[in-house]
Amino acid sequence: xxxxxxxxxxxxxxxxxxxxxxxxxxxxxxxxxxxxxxxxxxxxxxxxxxxxxxxxxxxxxxxxxxxxxxxxxxxxxxxxxxxxxxxxxxxxxxxxxxxxxxxxxxxxxxxxxxxxxxxxxxxxxxxxxxxxxxxxxxxxxxxxxxxxxxxxxxxxxxxxxxxxxxxxxxxxxxxxxxxxxxxxxxxxxxxxxxxxxxxxxxxxxxxxxxxxxxxxxxxxxxxxxxxxxxxxxxxxxxxxxxxxxxxxxxxxxxxxxxxxxxxxxxxxxxxxxxxxxxxxxxxxxxxxxxxxxxxxxxxxxxxxxxxxxxxxxxxxxxxxxx
Numbered sequence: 001x002x003x004x005x006x007x008x009x010x011x012x013x014x015x016x017x018x019x020x021x022x023x024x025x026x027x028x029x030x031x032x033x034x035x036x037x038x039x040x041x042x043x044x045x046x047x048x049x050x051x052x053x054x055x056x057x058x059x060x061x062x063x064x065x066x067x068x069x070x071x072x073x074x075x076x077x078x079x080x081x082x083x084x085x086x087x088x089x090x091x092x093x094x095x096x097x098x099x100x101x102x103x104x105x106x107x108x109x110x111x112x113x114x115x116x117x118x119x120x121x122x123x124x125x126x127x128x129x130x131x132x133x134x135x136x137x138x139x140x141x142x143x144x145x146x147x148x149x150x151x152x153x154x155x156x157x158x159x160x161x162x163x164x165x166x167x168x169x170x171x172x173x174x175x176x177x178x179x180x181x182x183x184x185x186x187x188x189x190x191x192x193x194x195x196x197x198x199x200x201x202x203x204x205x206x207x208x209x210x211x212x213x214x215x216x217x218x219x220x221x222x223x224x225x226x227x228x229x230x231x232x233x234x235x236x237x238x239x240x241x242x243x244x245x246x247x248x249x250x251x252x253x254x255x256x257x258x259x260x261x262x263x264x265x266x267x268x269x270x271x272x273x274x275x276x277x278x279x280x281x282x283x284x285x286x287x288x289x290x291x292x293x294x295x296x297x298x299x300x301x302x303x304x305x306x307x308x309x310x311x312x313x314x315x316x317x318x319x320x321x322x
Contacts, residue, residue, distance in 0.1 A: 009078035010179035132169035147227030194302035214272035235259030
């Protein structure tokens, strides 16, 4: 057994397989069996109601011209799905662990890999965005306690030297990684940011983009006072010269040991990105800017994402019976 293995059926998994799940829950030949498995029965919504969303802790039905949502205090439907198909889950997990995730990832079922994104638009769990500070003096600019915030679709995760002084702008990326659970062993992780452009002025330093930690006051909102809540340890880097700026193309930062240690197995993982001049306290000589896209950009193809590969403890055979 593993430590709460049903957490693999988290909201990311439900979102990934939403279309398939809804097909089974609404198809005339499969909906009765599928709804009974999840114990969404006739007394709850009637078999004629159309389920338009299913997530680990809630589902939404459209019936008689109105939407009705049923929420639970925990991941009830994720647990029910796991216990109904436990032998198959263990088989797929064993396949991922032993072969797919190591040698043929394109055939992985994704049960040993967690992909997380910040919330878009209305943040309920996690947020992303950037904070910047401006001052005529470099030291004062860098040590400032407050700045200007931006929680939008695009921004800069870099620093810029303006004609009237200095600007430091860094990005915040938060991810819900609580579904890993405390028993997970994190093997590797990649944080990916989609670029959208660069801006270099005369005498630019160019430099390097670094992934760092962040500690904003809120998990769902960025405020001016978050400017000084950036870490000083490099978790992974990409030279600005190698940073891909083609829109919707990811730049993959492989997290080092310090970055892996920054991943929370039971809560929110808090990361950020800044320029090497900021991280190393090196006064810039020119304008240095790299733009990246945030989760508010339509769709998820350019959202900041964290992909974690992990294993769960076991004390026996992978292939359990019900």
